[in-house]
Amino acid sequence: MKFPHSIRWRLQLWYGVLLALLLGGFGVTAYQLESARQLRRIDEELQQRLPVLVKSQRPSRANREIREFSLSPRDAALFDPQGDGAFYYVVWLRHGEPVTRSASAPRDVPEPPPGTPPNRKRGDLRETFLFPGPGDCVLVGRSVSRDLADLRLLAWWLGGVGAAVLLLGLAGGAWLVGRALRPIAEITSAAGKIAGGDLTRRIDTADTGSELGQLAEVLNTTFSRLDAAFTRQARFTADAAHELRTPLAVMLIHLQTGLTSEGLTDEPREAFEASQRAAQRMRRLTESLLALARLDSDTAIHALCDLAPLVRGAVELLRPLALQQEITLEMELRPASGSGNAEQLGQIVTNLVSNAISYNRAGGTVHVKTASEPGTAILTVSDTGQGISPDDLPHIFERFYRADSVRSGSAGRSGLGLAITRAIVEAHGGTLTVTSEPGQGSVFTVRLPGGGEM
Ligand code: ADP
Secondary structure: OOOOOHHHHHHHHHHHHHHHHHHHHHHHHHHHHHHHHHHHHHHHHHHHHHHHHOOOOOOOOOOOEEEEOOOOOOHHOOOOOOOOOOOEEEEOOOOOOOEEEEEOOOOOOOOOOOOOOOOOEEEOOOEEEEEEEEEEEEEEEEEEEEHHHHHHHHHHHHHHHEEEHHHHHOOOOOOOOHHHHHHHHHHHHHHHHHHHHOOOOOOOOOOOOHHHHHHHHHHHHHHHHHHHHHHHHHHHHHHHHHHHHHHHHHHHHHHHHHHHHHOOOHHHHHHHHHHHHHHHHHHHHHHHHHHHHHHHOOOOEEEEEEEEHHHHHHHHHHHHHHHOOOEEEEEEEOOOOOEEEEEHHHHHHHHHHHHHHHOOOOOOOEEEEEEEOOOOOEEEEEEEEOOOOOHHHHOOOOOOOOHHHOOOOOOOOOOOOHHHHHHHHHOOOOOOEEEEOOEEEEEEEEEEEOOOOO
């Protein structure tokens, strides 16, 4: 299925985007919380050391104006002499040694301007300071490069775990979506087969608890009603055609008797003849309707039969009609066995050849050919007649459809011949196709499954 229209891919995309956003949001929040916690801890450690520095400055014994700074050995241990992450201090005194710094303190620590916030970050260094008196400042700092490296590692971990969870989530989502949509594919396939003609089939509703199961139930009810309507219609057609047979036979007998009675003048004779033609046409119509009804109920016996002798039989039957219309009948017959009912297959040939004669021009030709391909029997009926217009072509297989241009000139035809032919072909699992060139002729091709050459 194509990407933009597939429900499966759209669900998968939405699910993937949501999962990625959720995991991304979770990862970023976790990282921010951890980095804020680290910074708070470092600031607390720095601030704990500030009071030590403040109390380590006192007035000089020699000159009370001057202040001295000296750390007791215990306090000095709070400031490691060197090493990554070592605490350092810098003390600025207005009256006294201007700058005093621990051994590990960088050379270039600028004095913080009074009034600035008590923490600052300079590159990989974090510093905290205090202004104990006007012009005096004590500062404690340390390198945070190791903490930053830890945070970077945490970021990689979060990214890696997030990507793994995303992949797992996508795979699980694909499986779930596939499982959820599988019934739709099953319903589509079953509905397709039912729409293809097998009205007795039903969708499996084992999963009736879900919404899809309920949909399948609704579709099954619809198909049952369609099936019932279709059966009723077929039965009605068959019953009506059957009931009409007897009165029509009686009418034809009486008309025949009337026509042979003595002393019949021209006027009533013409009326009798017109009535006889009409009754004969009605009989053909009822026969066709009965044939269609029988096909719809499909009770015919199937066997393997060769199309070639069927063509010969049909052509012999129709030769008088061809002669009457000055049509040459040509045959090119190779063995071609199709699986089916001989009587119905004979009807296919008769219908197609009789059309090819009827819709031909005087002096035209009808060419009937049988051939075989592996597993398929092929019958081709071509004529040199008037052809079929592109407007009529899609409709000629419909019941009672007749092209307007020929309607007036072909009394006695019902518009059911091709509908019956197609119904027979389809009931045999075959195909009936037509190509036509108006003014040049038409070619009808029947392909039937079977044994091919006999
Ligand atoms: P009909 O009883 O009218 O022949 P069919 O179902 O056999 O009914 O054919 C339907 C219509 O298809 C015909 O009315 C005719 O217009 C057209 N048709 C069928 N076969 C041919 C053909 N060989 N050449 C031209 N038109 C044809």
